[in-house]
Amino acid sequence: MNQQATEQTSLLTQARQRRSPFSLPALLLAGACSLVAIGQPVQAATVSAPVLLEHVRLFDGTDTPEQEDMAVLVEGQSIAAVGHNGAVKAPKGTKRINLSGKTLIPGLISNHSHVGVVSGTKIGAENFTAPVIKTALDQYERYGVTTVTALGLTKSPLFDDLRKAQHANTDGADLFGVDQGIGVPGGMPPEGMVKVGKDQIFRPSTAEEARQAVDTMVSEGTDLVKLWVDDFRNGVKSAKPLPVMKPEVWQAVMAEAHAKNVRVAVHIHDLAYAKKLVSAGADIIAHGVRDEPVDDELISLMKSHNVWYVPTISLDEATYLFAEQPALLNDPVLKAGLSGDLSRQFSDAAWRDKIVKSPLDAASHKAVAMNEQNLLALYKAGVKIGFGTDSGAAPVRIPGFAEHRELRLLVEAGLTPLQALRLATSQAAALLNLSDRGVIAPGKRADFVVLEADPAQNIAAVDQISAVWRGGVRADGPLVPR
Ligand SMILES: [Zn+2]
Structure with missing residues (x-):
């Protein structure tokens, strides 16, 4: 050793x-x-x-x-x-x-989480350490999430070392995922909010830079490649759109990743981008479509291209849940995953008031409803559905607790409890090509x-x-x- x-x-x-x-x-x-x-x-x-x-x-x-x-x-x-x-x-x-x-x-399996980004109420490069990541993997395991896929914002050798360590031991959840991932200069993921280290994300501006980024990630042993294709308005009409990835960049990423036998997971929010990215060769749509109802065109594209869909409904619910339901602070199931800092934030009436009055609060309610409606439509149409939450990407997306919320929201959307659990177990494993x-x-x-x-x-x-x-x-x- x-x-x-x-x-x-x-x-x-x-x-x-x-x-x-x-x-x-x-x-x-x-x-x-x-x-x-x-x-x-x-x-x-x-x-x-x-x-x-x-x-x-x-x-x-x-x-x-x-x-x-x-x-x-x-x-x-x-x-x-x-x-x-x-x-x-x-x-x-x-x-x-x-x-x-x-x-x-x-054991539950998450297809969309993040590690080493958040600790307590803080987001930053200083959290990309083995102890912070290990603490999160222990927490996932306590909540029954035995396999976690971190979809970007990491880097190797630390990420690759931790993945290998988690494959080889049984202490904390097993770990798979993406190294840095491919974002946009001045765009997603927003630098002002996701304050990870500059070396924890690639932001190529040309096709050639995009190919190099993929090659670096593949050489580091990444399980998947991740792309962010979104203007980050999150349904808030008055929000200023961030610049979106250029098609030549995402096309170069897909071509290079597929040439190296690595699949590509894409962050989207809107139906139009979901269609464009599936048409361009995306293997996994890593968030639900939340701006409008999915249509027959997307359904047939998803099915003919054999693409996975991970709704992450609890992502938007987490924006308002703790502000609107302070009684949750007494829930021992939440307490089992709540840091002191986060508990103090949720107890702060001024913080709750600010969230509840924000345009994002109302938009997030609409996003949850649209995501649930679309998940059910895609599920009934026979599209392959995985399981994920985006837990660990923001302080309110609490590792483990988020996955339990997601199961409830899948049921709220119209699945039976066992259909929801099937997504979070056998289907999530199939998405990862893990037959074990x-x-x-x-x-x-x-x-x-x-x-x-x-x-x-x-x-x-x-x-x-x-x-x-x-x-x-x-x-x-x-x-x-x-
Ligand atoms: Zn994510």
Whole structure:
């Protein structure tokens, strides 16, 4: 292990030790603890006794209806067997955990988040550090989000090192994503608001600069390329539009990325840009269309080009949610992810008043309604839908909490709770081309969440996390100490 990896490991250990003091007794009570689960970073080679989760209600992440009284055998990092209770043979020495009354779902997967941008109420280059990112990945995991895709505003080697570290251990969410991403000089992402380091974003003005930016990202090991194509008015008619990326730049990015076998995710807000970018070869539309209803032209383009769509409805809700609903501050599920600074901001009546009276507040309500309507139309038309929130890009987009809000908003839009969960599990894994997760089936990673209640009855059950497992290790839980 090299020096850098050693430092990362010690960071992982520190992060684990900072965890809630409630997790250890809970682990012991559940009988789920092993030496690896209670203190040390777990490396891929760790061998622990098989575990049989018994008498559990199972949502496996697919179209299959929930199944009652199931058993799931975990061996090492993987699921070894799934079946009706009594039908799964467990090897000698297997630990048994009775999950009667609880529901097992696959770990949640975000296709659109950010890391190392925000800490507390502050946005800035100073947050692009391993400890800030590790703290966020721990928080995602506490909320049952076991895989996170950071869509830009990072840079390597730190980002690439952290991705590799998270692939190899089970402490905090697994991490994938985009290195810097491709923005616009004087445009998106707005420099005055997203105050990341100048080296955390490319802003090419020519096709040649755009190709070089893609080549740099690919050489750094980026999983995807990201583009921002938006004037950043966010539905506020009086807002001054920012300059938008030129077609020759986005065309050069797509051509270069595809030549290197890397897919391109695009930030859009408006229908017209969604159509242009899908026509130009975008692989993932990374936000919902929020200016007008989607039409048959976009639907047929999305389907014929086989493009993924990630609505991120909670992004706009987060603009007003905490200002309009101060009672949420008493919600233990929010408290589990709230920094002191952010809590003070939400408690500040002057801050709340300013938000509520801003033109963006009214525009954000409209954006949520339009995003929900469009998501349902695209879902019903059979367009491939992923799951994401833009959590971590702004202080109000709270890692983990945002993903729970997104599930509620997908249901508010008209999906059933299990349809919403399917997007956040098997579909989100498929978007990432990850065949090792997103469903609970033999051979898949043992990444899952144990819920106290049945999410099919009420999606709010996702808040009632009893335990989070990642890579065969009980990593967290309960979310709210009992
Ligand atoms: Zn984003």
